Amino acid sequence: MVDSEVLSGQLQANAIDVVHENAKKDHNIVVVNTCGFIDKAKEESINTILEQVELKQKGRLDKVYVTGCLSERYRGDLETEIPGVDAWFGTMELPLILKKFDADYKAELLGERLLSTPSHYAYLKIAEGCNRTCSFCAIPLMRGTHVSKPIEAIVAEAEKLVRFGVKEVMLIAQELTYYGLDLYKQRRLADLLRALAAVPGLEWIRLHYAYPHKFPMDVLDVMNEFPNICNYLDMPLQHAADNMLKAMKRQITRTEMQDLVAAIREKVPGICLRTTLITGFPGETLEDVEEMKRFLEDMRFDRVGIFTYSHEEGTSAYDLEDNIPAEEKERRAQEIMELQQEISYEKNQEKIGQVFRVIVDKKESGRYLARTEFDSVEVDNEVIINTSKRLKPGDFVHVKITKAFDYDLEGELVEA
Structure with a gap:
């Protein structure tokens, strides 16, 4: 996009x-x-x-x-x-x-774009390519090695976006947490966030695609420091069984992931954690799937997405036999998502009676659809607002939650 x-x-x-x-x-x-x-x-x-x-x-x-x-x-x-x-x-x-x-x-048009999103939010790419060697992933074959954009160029682009009316940016890269290593010889995501947080008019900054291995914990300090950095982190973990993590070349174990999640939650209480998982990787057993389910029950992530394994030429996993039928991959994915659906429902029920600041995205079927700071566009929950008051996309309002569903909330406007 x-x-x-x-x-x-x-x-x-x-x-x-x-x-x-x-x-x-x-x-x-x-x-x-x-x-x-x-x-x-x-x-x-x-x-x-x-x-x-x-x-x-x-x-x-x-x-x-x-x-x-x-x-x-x-x-x-x-x-x-x-x-x-x-x-x-x-x-x-x-x-x-x-x-x-x-x-x-x-x-001279660096950062100039014709937005295809509504004018109040935009994706902001901070790097291109990836240096990781995950065995299932073909992205480095298509996008090359990691190349960070300079902090000054990213800030200039953010300032331009704000002039176009953008209030929320979602930081994207093939891997956010590697940011800066190539340019500055050290991880500089925290410094980039500080610079972006100072951009006048930028209300929300959201982080997508963080890699768990060697996660830069100073990012969490910046998250606490600046109210316009959303308490939200998208960190794809891909699996929970150690044998699968090793085969996927993820450079991390289940115990290390659990410790990392605990440390993140301790540093940023109330943070929304989104992750992505893969089912059907070559050699995955039903016990591995059960372990993934136990992991989800233990971790209780706020948001989970799931992919079925795709056998990609040129990746190191392509040498393995793609031995799980497509329908079985889908069945396993469905099983995982049914469990996460229950967790999501329970977490949403806890929000009834609470007041959240939300951004209005659109009006649909006579109702306004909005998001909290804990929800990214399209992939996460929406907040349905029932009101006769006229709202515009990009408006920030406060909503008291009156109903909760598996993946959505419903509420009424309240004065801040």
């Missing part, structure tokens, strides 16, 4: 009309920005390309260009299989895409 926004900003600066997913269908050129992360993402990307090529064959489009991870990884095969695409570009070939439009890459 961020890459598409940057490309769109460059095109617009070159006086080319550009729209994200144009509903009017009055465009003549399409750029499909693909994902190549797991099977489902690859399938969705290929289907989208084929749909656009079909429109071109019917005379409704002049050109179809493809960029992004799938194109980076499988360009040779795709050029043969889908000849209707006019040009393929990798993940780092933005200037080459612009040349197709006789457009210049404008370095």
Whole structure:
């Protein structure tokens, strides 16, 4: 999404009309920005390309260009299989895409983007690539090694976003906690957070994709220091059984993860912890799944997402036999999520009667949908507000929770 926004900003600066997913269908050129992360993402990307090529064959489009991870990884095969695409570009070939439009890459536009999100929030990429060697992950094959953006450039981008009306930024990278090691020879995520927290008008700063091994604990001190850094941490753990963690090359044990979670919660009481898990990794047994369930019962994470294992060429796990059928992977994932659903319901019930500051995202079916600082966009809970008062996206209001469901809350406006 961020890459598409940057490309769109460059095109617009070159006086080319550009729209994200144009509903009017009055465009003549399409750029499909693909994902190549797991099977489902690859399938969705290929289907989208084929749909656009079909429109071109019917005379409704002049050109179809493809960029992004799938194109980076499988360009040779795709050029043969889908000849209707006019040009393929990798993940780092933005200037080459612009040349197709006789457009210049404008370095002075660093940080300029045409937002595809509502104007009150945006994703802020602080680094590209990853130096980790997780055995299941193909991202380093597509995105290369970790490259941090300078603190000054990130702060400048945040300031621009605030001028566009952005009030919340979600910090993203393939791995946040490695930030700064390449540029400054030390981890500098805490320093980056301090600099961002000082940006006037930036109300919420949210952290996504932290890696647990060698987690920089000074980040938590900064979280406590600045009220506009959300008490929220997304830290994918991937599994709980030590044999699976070792096979996944995660560089951490279950006991170390438990100790880390306890230390984080002690340092930032009330922090919302989100994690992501994988089921169906080669060799995973039913006992390993049971261990993951026991881990969730012990840890009681606030938010959990789950992926089924995808067998990816070029990864070290590709040498292992993908020996668990897809339907069994899905069954295991469902089992995990049913347990987490109960935990989420219980945690939400505890919120009834409490008052939360929320940001309004949109109005839908006559009700306003908002989020607390403990909820990121699309992946987490929503707060349903029943009110006759007129609210706008991006408004901050206080809501007293009156009802709680598995993944959502409902409440009424109160004065701060």
